[in-house]
Amino acid sequence: MELNITPLIDREKERPFLIAGPCSAETEEQVMETAHQLKEQNIHLYRAGIWKPRTRPNSFEGVGKVGLKWLKRVKKETGLKVTTEVANKDHVFEALKHDIDVLWLGARTTVNPFSVQAIADALEGVDIPVLIKNPINADLGLWIGAIERIYKAGIKQIGVIHRGFSSPGNTMYRNAPMWQIPIDLMAKYPDLTIICDNSHICGRRDTLQTVAQRALDLNFDGLMTEVHPSPDDALSDAKQQITPFIYGELVKDLNVRKANFQNPATLTDIKDLRHEIDIIDAEIFEILGKRMKVAEAIGRYKKANNIAILQPTRWGEILMKAVEIGKEKGLSEEFVASFLKAIHHESIKHQEEVLKEQVKSK
Ligand code: PEP
Ligand code: MN
Numbered sequence: 001m002e003l004n005i006t007p008l009i010d011r012e013k014e015r016p017f018l019i020a021g022p023c024s025a026e027t028e029e030q031v032m033e034t035a036h037q038l039k040e041q042n043i044h045l046y047r048a049g050i051w052k053p054r055t056r057p058n059s060f061e062g063v064g065k066v067g068l069k070w071l072k073r074v075k076k077e078t079g080l081k082v083t084t085e086v087a088n089k090d091h092v093f094e095a096l097k098h099d100i101d102v103l104w105l106g107a108r109t110t111v112n113p114f115s116v117q118a119i120a121d122a123l124e125g126v127d128i129p130v131l132i133k134n135p136i137n138a139d140l141g142l143w144i145g146a147i148e149r150i151y152k153a154g155i156k157q158i159g160v161i162h163r164g165f166s167s168p169g170n171t172m173y174r175n176a177p178m179w180q181i182p183i184d185l186m187a188k189y190p191d192l193t194i195i196c197d198n199s200h201i202c203g204r205r206d207t208l209q210t211v212a213q214r215a216l217d218l219n220f221d222g223l224m225t226e227v228h229p230s231p232d233d234a235l236s237d238a239k240q241q242i243t244p245f246i247y248g249e250l251v252k253d254l255n256v257r258k259a260n261f262q263n264p265a266t267l268t269d270i271k272d273l274r275h276e277i278d279i280i281d282a283e284i285f286e287i288l289g290k291r292m293k294v295a296e297a298i299g300r301y302k303k304a305n306n307i308a309i310l311q312p313t314r315w316g317e318i319l320m321k322a323v324e325i326g327k328e329k330g331l332s333e334e335f336v337a338s339f340l341k342a343i344h345h346e347s348i349k350h351q352e353e354v355l356k357e358q359v360k361s362k
Contacts, residue, residue: 001148008102008129008159008193009221014044016256017222019083019195020247021047023237024060025067033229035074037244041251045102046071046080047224051091052236053108060235068098075099083131087115089122096126104131107163107200110146111135120153129157131195138165140181147192159193160185161224162215164201169290174203174240177211179218179279186219199226199240208242209250216254217275225250288343292350299351309351315344 009017020038025031025048035046048071052062071082083102086092087109095103103123109115110133123130130150135142143160150158162182164175186194196215198208212223228234231241242250258268302309319340326336 005191006156018043019045019224020227022228023226024049028070031070039078041248046082092122102129107133107136116146116149120149123153131159133161136166161195163197195222196220197224295347299354
């Protein structure tokens with residue numbers, strides 16, 4: 001679908017567009033104190049969750065609409081614009097009634113087309129900017145579907161928030177960034193304002209800076225970061241929130257590069273491309289590591305059932321399939337075959353190790 005999107009920000013003047021504020025509005029004092037301190041950090045938009053989607057019941061589920069009055073007070077006292085998450089049509093009506101400037105859809109909403117459609121219906125005929133977080137699972141189609149639903153309701157100012165994707169296993173991230181997905185989205189819709197939620201990607205404080213810098217290096221328009229006056233005491237997402245002071249340091253340390261190729265003589269362009277390559281390479285090795293773990297599990301199975309490591313028929317099938325997929329991606333047969341042979345060789349070595357270990361332990 002063709003989208004005629006109006007950017008949420010002025011890319012010349014407002015990059016990086018800074019959205020910050022607590023995960024949840026907890027008390028009026030906490031909301032006001034954070035807002036006043038963030039105003040001094042020159043943020044562009046103040047965030048606070050009023051209704052919180054929590055994994056388990058009996059967790060803090062947000063203060064509800066009383067918090068919208070606090071956000072109104074933020075607007076009045078600081079002049080900051082404010083945003084909150086809406087997950088159903090009642091949230092939309094309440095937020096509009098309280099003059100919230102920007103709405104956002106959370107990851108658990110984007111994942112469900114029924115919920116997105118209900119919000120789109122509630123927004124019919126309303127003129128308000130909407131930010132759409134990626135769905136929990138790594139499905140670009142689902143993300144695009146949500147953008148299209150909101151667009152069809154007549155909303156023209158649409159942006160997206162990349163908050164990473166749920167992925168099994170222990171990685172260093174709370175939600176794996178899988179940068180290639182937002183990169184594909186940017187390529188498809190260059191006018192879409194794209195924000196990186198480094199807080200929900202990291203899930204911890206010590207990596208917020210690196211992920212924020214990476215997002216800017218990948219030409220994201222801005223950041224959404226959770227900030228709390230006393231992070232350890234936060235009622236939600238305590239581990240990833242930072243104080244307004246630390247937030248200020250983070251922003252100061254960002255290296256803001258040029259957004260586009262205004263001066264072809266500079267080396268900025270090539271640097272950005274190299275950064276992208278580095279990130280992709282890191283992802284390739286992460287995936288290869290995972291593949292080896294699976295190969296080892298198969299090795300244990302082969303040992304238990306006394307099956308030979310090399311299965312020529314299976315190997316032939318893998319190779320044929322890979323060559324086919326490779327062709328679709330513009331990769332030569334020669335390259336695919338040699339690449340896969342190297343991987344296969346390494347898998348066999350890992351499986352041999354597994355067999356040896358089990359023999360030793362007998
Ligand atoms: C949040 O922004 O606090 C939130 C609940 O985020 P997400 O939808 O990304 O989980
Ligand atoms: Mn949060």
